[in-house]
Amino acid sequence: MRFTANMQQPDTLRAVLYGMSFLRKHCLVRITDGRFTLISFKESLGQSATQIWAHLELADIFSEIQIGSLDNDHINMELNLDHFVRALKSCTSSTDTVKVKLAKRGRIPYLVVSVDGPSYTSIKQEIPIKVIRENVLEGIAEPTIPNPDVSLELYRQVRSVLRICDRYRNLTKHITLAANRAGELRIAIQNDDVTVEATWTNLTLMLSGDSQEEDDESQQEVDKETLYSVVVNADELFDTLRISYASRRIIFCISDRFTLMLHVLLAGLDDHSYVSYYIPSLTL
Template structure:
């Protein structure tokens, strides 16, 4: 197996650093899948053994790297799967935002490593500074590759654009201080409501005028739910209760320059959050619904 790539453009280097930093906040460990066309960062639920990924990130290599070479396991299995400590990778890429170039390759030191060679201007002279980071990785055997396939999800009942992520993150972080779970309610009329409930109070924040990309209603609700929302047509509203911390962690992606973020809801079962950039980077986060 061989892997080597070079990055020389400031914009892609800055975005690559931000992407890895965001992933490191979601999970200490991730899987880096290397293919001829794309790099994938994959995060699985750490507590439940082999499960479908909870985060799926696609980076098209042609738009980020000036040089890109890889040779897979064999002619039939052409990909490379590596387990990496995402926190270590993120720390090593901090200086990338002011770097002139990055070379990244798979090497064999005392163990398999992702070696980063970063060239940066010196702060004290006109010479360039060269820094090398060796990040240990674990090569994932072929028998485990199926654990890291793209999740197969049911068709969402509604897909609605999200308001600005910074604004949304501020709201969620305030709610997290009061409750560990948040109810996400999306309507076919373009409203997104975030609601928490405690023993002392019920708090709701509503965003209006959002674009609804798809709606597969009508939606069935129990009689008790219909009674509490008597002024709204509940058949056009999807809801899902999720972990507030997981939702907030995805919103830390606000540091990545993006042009589109969408929230898709499978009624009471699943929330899919998707961020896309102008460079066709796609980050999807899958948050399972909490059912009582």
């Protein structure tokens, strides 16, 4: 098995890995068909298990790529996110050259990250990995969810949402998110001790298929005000939103009482590279 490449976007990749690491410390890396995919979920997928799927164009992140394996040039490995982030922190300047390659010491496989700068010699860090055969992953697939009832696009508002979630998670274990097609997003908590709500308005509505198309004009007006909601773990929502520091915009997609999906478009990359968070709605 062989993989060597020069890294073109170390800061972007580090930000993605760092954002993912708040929820999980290990992830699966798949290199296949021109894609660099990062997958993170609990080993036992339950109702409350948030999944993360980061789909990055291989050519957006790497150059001078060489790939070879007995699994049709597909490479799968598991690694520790903190170790990968720490290795990429060695890159401190845009003039640094970052190279990655797979290597072995005895029978132990590693992902080697080398950073070369104009004013210092090469810094090499070895990240232990677990190589996974392609047939082992046959049961792993991205979640299938219904068409969202409402999808709202956030730009600068994401940071204020993050701050509100940080406050709310100190007051409760669960947060309710609700949105409508008038461009309104509400985040609320309600328990025996406190009831509080924050609202954002005039957000951009993203249309998706027939679910948001109505023939009757009066019905459209009713639908615009209808709220669709999910209840999620407060800490997990806050940790998920930390990816905002690597994003240029985030789309909140709500399937009523089923799933919150955050579609994160990354700074410095086109729309073909993105991260999707799937957060199931809780039944309390």
